Each structure stands twice: as C-alpha cells, then as structure tokens.
Amino acid sequence: MKRFVFRNRWLPYALVAPQVAVTLAFFFWPAFDSLRLSLYRASPFGDRLIWAGLANFERLFRDPAYLRSALTSLVFSFVVTFAGLALALLLASLANAKIRGLAVYRSLLLWPYGIAPAIAGIIWLFIFHPSYGILPWLLSFVTAYQFNWFLKGWVAMTLIVMAAIWKQFGYNLAFYLAGLQAIEASVLEAASVDGAGPIRRFFAVTFPLLSPVTFFLFTLNMTFSFFDTFGLIHSVTQGGPGDATSILVYRAWKDGFEGLQLGFSAAQSVVLMALVIGLTAFQFRFAEKKVTY
Amino acid sequence: MKRWAGIVLVLTATGLLASPAPSTAKTEIQWWHAMTAVLGERVNEIAATFNASQNDYEVKAVYKGSYPDTLNAAIAAYRAKQPPHIVQVFEVGTQTMLSSGAVYPVFQLMKDHGIAVDWNDLIGPVKSYYSTGGNLSSMAFNSSTPILFYNKDLFKKAGLADKPPATWDEVEAMAKKLAGAGTKCGFSAAWPSWTLVENMHALHDQPFADQANGFDGLATRLQINGAFGVKMLELLQRGAREGWFVYNGRLNKAEANMGGGECGIFLSSSAYIGNLTRASEGKFVWGTGPLPRLSGYPQGSSIIGGATLWVMKGAKPEEYKGVAQFFKYLASTANQAWWAGVTGYLPLTNAAVKAMESSGHFQKNPQQRTAIDQMLGGKTTPNSQGIRLGNFVSIRDAIEEQMENIFSGKKTPKQGLDDAVAKSSEILKEFAALYR
Numbered sequence: 001m002k003r004f005v006f007r008n009r010w011l012p013y014a015l016v017a018p019q020v021a022v023t024l025a026f027f028f029w030p031a032f033d034s035l036r037l038s039l040y041r042a043s044p045f046g047d048r049l050i051w052a053g054l055a056n057f058e059r060l061f062r063d064p065a066y067l068r069s070a071l072t073s074l075v076f077s078f079v080v081t082f083a084g085l086a087l088a089l090l091l092a093s094l095a096n097a098k099i100r101g102l103a104v105y106r107s108l109l110l111w112p113y114g115i116a117p118a119i120a121g122i123i124w125l126f127i128f129h130p131s132y133g134i135l136p137w138l139l140s141f142v143t144a145y146q147f148n149w150f151l152k153g154w155v156a157m158t159l160i161v162m163a164a165i166w167k168q169f170g171y172n173l174a175f176y177l178a179g180l181q182a183i184e185a186s187v188l189e190a191a192s193v194d195g196a197g198p199i200r201r202f203f204a205v206t207f208p209l210l211s212p213v214t215f216f217l218f219t220l221n222m223t224f225s226f227f228d229t230f231g232l233i234h235s236v237t238q239g240g241p242g243d244a245t246s247i248l249v250y251r252a253w254k255d256g257f258e259g260l261q262l263g264f265s266a267a268q269s270v271v272l273m274a275l276v277i278g279l280t281a282f283q284f285r286f287a288e289k290k291v292t293y
Numbered sequence: 294m295k296r297w298a299g300i301v302l303v304l305t306a307t308g309l310l311a312s313p314a315p316s317t318a319k320t321e322i323q324w325w326h327a328m329t330a331v332l333g334e335r336v337n338e339i340a341a342t343f344n345a346s347q348n349d350y351e352v353k354a355v356y357k358g359s360y361p362d363t364l365n366a367a368i369a370a371y372r373a374k375q376p377p378h379i380v381q382v383f384e385v386g387t388q389t390m391l392s393s394g395a396v397y398p399v400f401q402l403m404k405d406h407g408i409a410v411d412w413n414d415l416i417g418p419v420k421s422y423y424s425t426g427g428n429l430s431s432m433a434f435n436s437s438t439p440i441l442f443y444n445k446d447l448f449k450k451a452g453l454a455d456k457p458p459a460t461w462d463e464v465e466a467m468a469k470k471l472a473g474a475g476t477k478c479g480f481s482a483a484w485p486s487w488t489l490v491e492n493m494h495a496l497h498d499q500p501f502a503d504q505a506n507g508f509d510g511l512a513t514r515l516q517i518n519g520a521f522g523v524k525m526l527e528l529l530q531r532g533a534r535e536g537w538f539v540y541n542g543r544l545n546k547a548e549a550n551m552g553g554g555e556c557g558i559f560l561s562s563s564a565y566i567g568n569l570t571r572a573s574e575g576k577f578v579w580g581t582g583p584l585p586r587l588s589g590y591p592q593g594s595s596i597i598g599g600a601t602l603w604v605m606k607g608a609k610p611e612e613y614k615g616v617a618q619f620f621k622y623l624a625s626t627a628n629q630a631w632w633a634g635v636t637g638y639l640p641l642t643n644a645a646v647k648a649m650e651s652s653g654h655f656q657k658n659p660q661q662r663t664a665i666d667q668m669l670g671g672k673t674t675p676n677s678q679g680i681r682l683g684n685f686v687s688i689r690d691a692i693e694e695q696m697e698n699i700f701s702g703k704k705t706p707k708q709g710l711d712d713a714v715a716k717s718s719e720i721l722k723e724f725a726a727l728y729r
Contacts, residue, residue, distance in 0.1 A: 041727045045393040046372045048727055059719070131477065131541070131550050150542045151533075151701040238543055241697040258361050259687035260368075260389060261723060 037266035044260040056267035073247040077225040084165040088172030096180045113170030117231035124163040153244030156237045179213035211291045319351040322615045323377035327363040350615035376605035383600045385685035392728045397604040400428040406617035414642045422679035431601035435638045437564035438595045439488040446577040447557045457582025464585045468537035471557035478539035482560035483547040486692040495677040498593030507681035511725050515717045518710035526706035533700040540700045563664035566637040581663040594671020683724025691716040
C-alpha cells in the first residue's frame, strides 16, 4: 500500500474536524452529561440539583430487580444473537444454492429489515395475542395450555425474542449471502476432491472463511438486542408481565421518561455504557483473534 | 402571457385571503394536550369556538403525544425557557407539577385577573383531587371515574338477569356462571392499579398511603398491604386461578377484550363509554353499573382519573390575561355540559349536571348517569379525596408489576403487596429527598 503524506500541516485536521465535531456533540457531550447527572438527584423541571454522590448507583445495585434485569438482558441478547445468526446462516446457505427464482427469494427474505422495531412488535402482537392472535388459536387445538403472555413471563420473552430475530433476520442474511458469494468456488471444489461431504465442507471451509462476517454481525446483533429492541418491548409487553421482559435499556427509559427520576435513570445509562464498552472491548480483544481475514 | 395572468391572479387571491391582517395582532396561547382521535377533534373544536368568540387571543391546541410524552415535552420546553402557556397533565403527575415550582396556580391566575369563578360549584371529588388548601391548583378539564360495564348478550346466554352485580360476591357468582356458559372472560378490568387497587381502597374508605394519601404532606409509605388490600387481591388471585377473572394487560389494553364482546363483567373508566358504543355497534348490547363493593367496609367514594390543565410560569402578562379569559370560557356551564355530553367525561360543576339533566341528556344517554351518581353518592373522606404521590407513574408501575406476579400465582397477595410497598417506599423516599 502506498503511504500518502499531506503536505499541508492543517489540511488533515480540517478534513476530520466535521466528523470529530459530530462525535463530540452527539456522543461525548450527552455521555458526559449522563455521567454528571448520575451523581445528582435532579428534579424534572431542573429547579433542583442535589449532589447525591454514588447514591443512585448504590440504589441500583441494592435492587434485586435491577440485577434480575441485567440477567434478563444478557440472556435475551445472547439468545437473539446466536439463534438469529444460526438461522440466517442456514437460510443464506440455502439461498446461495442455484435454484430457480433465487432473486425473488432473496428479496423477500430481506424485507423484514425494512420494518421499524415497533411495527415488527405490533405484527407479532397480532400473531400472539391471547384473544385475537392466530397462534394461540391454532395451539388451542393441540393443547389446553393457555399461552397468555399478559401473565406468563416465558411466553412474553419468547414472543420478544422471536420478533427481534425476525426483525434483524434480513440484515444478517444479506451479509451472510454476500460472504458466501465471496468464497471462491475453487476452494470448495478442492475440498470436494479431497473427499469432504457438504457438512464437512461447511464446517471446515465455509464457516472459517465467513468468520469476519460472523464477528461483525455478532457485535452488531449484540448492540441491536441491547438497545434497539426498545421499540419492540415498548409496543408489546411494556416490560411485563411482572418484570419478565424488562431489559436494562427499557428500565432506564421507564425510570427516566415515565418515572421522571433523572439521576437514577442517568446512573442506569452509565452502567449500560460501561457494559457495552466492556463487551465490545472483550470482543475485539478475544474474539477477533479467532477471526481470519 | 395568459399563464402569467393566472399566476398573478392566484397570488392576489391568496394575498387577499391571508390579508385580514389584524389576526397577527392576536396574542397566541399555546395549549399542549394529549387527546387523540375523537377527543382530539373536540379539543380543536373548543379552541376554534373560543377563538371565534373574541378578537384578542388565539388559542393554538397542539397534540403532543401520550400523557407522559406531553409532560416530557412541557418539561423540555420549560427548561429551554419556551414553555407552552397551558399543558394538560394526567392526574398521576399532580404532585410532580405541584412540587415543580414551574406553575402558576389557577386560582391565583383567576384572582389576579379579576375573574370570579365559583370554585365551590365543582363536584366534590374533582375539587378535592386538584386543590391545595381549598384552592384549585390546575384547571379541571377531563375527569372520569371507573364504573362497571356488563355485556347483556352474554348475561342472557348464561341465564343471568339483566342487572349489574353490586358486590364482589355477586361479581364472583355471575362471572363463574358466565365462564361456565362458555364466556372467554367472565370478569376483567382495564387500568388494573387504578380500578382494582386505588379505587377499591377509596371506595371502601381505606387508606392508600400515609399522610392522608399524600394530601397532608409528602407521603412516605403505601398502605395497600393491609387486611383490605390483601383480601381484595386474594379474591382476584382466586378468580384468576379458577378462571372467572381474566387479566388482559396494563393500561387500557383489556378494553380490546370487552370491545370484542368477550367479557361479561368489566371495569374501566367512564370515558370508555364513547369507544365501547362504537366498538359494540350492531354486535352486542351492554349496560353499566356502579363499582362493586366488598361487604363489611365503610362507604367512601370512587376517585377520579383523567387530566387537568396547568398554567406554566414564564409567559408575558398579556398572555396570562388571555389564558384567564380562555379558562373563564372553559368553566362556563354551557361549555362544561357540551364537553361532558360529547366525550363521556364527567361534567365538572353541579350547574353543568343540572343543565344536562334539564336538557334530557341522561334520558337519551342513561349510561352517562352511572358515573355521576356514583361520584355524587360517595363520601369524601381523607381516604377518598384522591391520591397525591411523587413519581406516581413509577409507583403505579411497581403495583401493576406485582399484580401480575400475584395473578399468575408467582407470589402470594401478601408477598406481592409487601414488595410493591417496599419498592414504592424507595421511590417516595427519593422524591422526598429531592423536595425536602
């Protein structure tokens, strides 16, 4: 690669300045403001700002519901990410086969990505709704069990997980499909010649070659399920029943914007921020080593 | 050439239409609200009628989303020093507004502008909920109270007489019969905390929180885990287990089941009358009754829900003059009777009740009578004057979370209510620490 050197000393800084300005204004400033606010008790109308030290954090970690919520979030994110990626990879492999009408399948499979999380939630709500949903109705022929997610936490969780996977599915598929197509046919042919069957070929050749894509999608899906599923949960379960689907980001929003406990909510965002920074760092530190580019 | 002439003509015409320019001299008054659909149209109608009635002020009604959204919008605007003049805040936000230091109390506003309003004509529960020391802090606007609805078709099918249950014993007996006759949901309720916990305590004259439900000072502890609260939730837990009570979600989600003709007996806001009328049209017939009672407890009163209009600090004197004029118009008997008649909300003054009676409104709409009778027949005591808690939204949330744990059998009623009380105490403590 040829190394490019700027002659003008200031030009490179000027060129990156807009990007830096945007990052400072829309990321660092709010982040530091949250950090500051998390150390105060703040009134909604801004007339009172009382130093609280670490009281907000203390309240958080004393609350068993918060720790439960952290666990819920982790389980939720891992299930959505792993199940979502596995499914996308499976269908991408199938969609990569040479069959008639391939272009149509591919475009159809991409559709869900174009749908906002809240809308996706409503669609799944219609399918799952205890009284007018089609799925409980169909299941009522098989079993007398009531799939009422207004009361049963695991049903609500399953519903949210399915909706999140479905919503993110098109995106994952697109990347996997592109990844699959980038794999040289000759590599796979060579494996065939060596006597590897389709399953062996997949695990010995295709999957390792896809590792950069998997790594990228893993990071992205984790962040998606941690943050972007807010709309989904808000439109379907509102965190219930009990607190079964109350993931961290939903709690932070609820305490801040419905409960108007700004300092407490800010403390939760700080914890979230730390968690995500940690998770991302961990991924780049350890997972990336296993990735072959 | 011709085309140019056309354009000039159009421009002149629009210029002419826009030019009755004195309108720019009108003082604009921003009114932020959270009323959707038909209710939103009615709000616009109020603004339009007021604007047409005089030449000095222009009320602009702006929809800002749900109640929490509207409150958040007002908070953000206030902090940016551009608050609306009037903002509609739901009843659970009352303490937040009172403590905010950002409001201009309504009684003061009217007094400062020399407008005499007979506040004593307000119906008792409305006045008590929104007054401090006998003075109204915000302008009463849309108030409702929970009542009982029943599906007459389902009653007939189950062989029940066309009469709503008056006690919880009757609710249980009838709901069992309904469920036995194949009804999907014998009994259900919308706004679970409001209808089944808050109102049941008030109706039976039981304390909901200390400090007279927060009216004598900042409340520090809920009292819903007493004998009465436990008894109430034991009944409901048993109902859920035996299948005659079906829980259908928070907020007003359960209304979908009642409107879909699935529920025999149902509790919701009296303001649901309008939507139920539309949902049931040509499908089933329904009636209303007062809230059911548990025997052996004293008479209290049901409490209200809905919202009031708060005046924000930070506007110019002449704008406040307009706000006062607008409120005078709102408070007029004619407007009160009209608003209650078209929405199903409670008429807020005794004069408006009388006006609706004499115009024969209740003969045509007997369902609207139930809530008024229930309100006027109640007894206003320290336990039934209302509930005033800091961060009430979070507290209601904590209660409903535990109600779900109780209904699903995950916790005993006592355990669930104890947990709700513990969590609420924490929230109340935080609020008190902020406004000590």
